[in-house]
Amino acid sequence: MSAENRDDWELLARLFGRISSFNREVEAACGLSLVQIRLLNHLIDNPSSTAIEVARGLELHPSTLTPLLRRLSARGEVFQTVDPLDARRKLLTVTKEGRERLARGLARVGELFGTGTRTRSALLLLDLQLSKLRAKFPGG
């Protein structure tokens, strides 16, 4: 491994650590993690989705999604009901409590961190770069 490569991996690992700790800060500040915020937003835009549709839409592995949904359901923020046309399917929707928690959370995150055009551009670039890297792996 070249010295340059080593620096790249070092940087990636540092980024991963920073994102994890940022996520913990967000969760402590507003009671919702970044993934939970994304999931609630997705369900508000796509009411009565099934878990499979959500996993596909958010590119999440079902094993990641299941505990997330369990936690939000237990807190009464996501509601699951059986599809009247197919008892094997469960339809997911965000409850009033979920919408309120999300609105409070987003407002708090906005107050604490704020985001400007520059921050958004930098995050978009990072997302693009990481997607490119991921595509180099089998199944990426």
Place this chain on the structure above:
Amino acid sequence: MKDLFSPDGLRLLESFCYANTLFAFDFDGTLAPIVADPEAAACRPCVREALDRLAQLAPVAILSGRGLRDLRPRLPDSIRHVAGNHGLEGLGISARDAERARRQARGWLREIGEWRGPPGLEVEDKAYSVSLHYRHAKSRREAKTRIERKVLELSPAPRIIPGKCVVNLLPEGAPHKGIALMNAMERTRTRAAIYVGDDDTDEDVFRLPAPPRVLSIRVGKKATSGARFYLAKQGQILALIREVIRHVEARGARP
């Protein structure tokens, strides 16, 4: 099928109201009660008023079997998205599809005109489709049987959609209410829809594959329907629209 006014139904309805949703309705039997004289069909003033209010807050579409010219005056002016002729007229249907439908309907009218149909039969020329009404026939059952036999002889064979005391003839493979709803969603840039209908022609919407995300509601419970929810009777449409308005107002207008 579940009652829309059950706790689960109301929760789903609420969640749709907070999404970027199109609110779409059939007219006869849904917004307006079925009456003996189709000419006299109208929304109750309170329903019309509620519909008008909703159209000022959110995108609303009406998909009806009536011709557009007949339908328009029966609706509040605030409703901008209207499809007639079971989805064949309005909402971006191509000129080619419309002309093909018009030609076929004219041909069927000629054939039916030469036929001695059952007494009480009323033939409605809807330009793009034909409706054969038998509400005023002495024996409705007999009239229906004779109409069904006759339409099997028509060429080219129409798509036959039975309704309440009516047999509708539409061009096979032509756009239908399901396609009209998708066109309306595209026009209004909505990602979800609530659709309420009562007729067999509304099954084209109820049976749309997901996505698009449609909360399907039938007026009247019917085991074979593709709708997820039902309203027990047409009179509940007012309660439904008012419930939607309540949530949309809480969410903030998104016209």
